[in-house]
Amino acid sequence: MRMPGTSFIVLNNKEELNKLYNRYTTTEIAEQIGCSDETVRQALKRHKIKLRKQGHRSIQDQLERSVLKIKQELRKWPLESQQEIINAIK
Numbered sequence: 001m002r003m004p005g006t007s008f009i010v011l012n013n014k015e016e017l018n019k020l021y022n023r024y025t026t027t028e029i030a031e032q033i034g035c036s037d038e039t040v041r042q043a044l045k046r047h048k049i050k051l052r053k054q055g056h057r058s059i060q061d062q063l064e065r066s067v068l069k070i071k072q073e074l075r076k077w078p079l080e081s082q083q084e085i086i087n088a089i090k
Helices: 006-011 014-023 026-033 037-046 059-074 079-089
Strands: none
Touching (some): 006 014, 006 026, 006 037, 014 037, 014 059, 026 037
16 A cells, blocks of 8 residues: 555655666556556656666566576576586675
């Protein structure tokens, strides 16, 4: 349940809106704060936050998909090689 006035607060705070947009789509943000996706897009434009092309996923989603692909590929490798790569990433 969202708090009353949440959409106004988020849409008028450039930093907060930018943080959300780096992680979610305009539709997802709109659902979270209780407004339309067009309202979110208008706020992004007003704050001069560059809009992604329609259908492009958020940075967070792209990262999560990349990590999933890496994990799937790692499963094909011998266990000791997997551990070496995991340790190198940390």
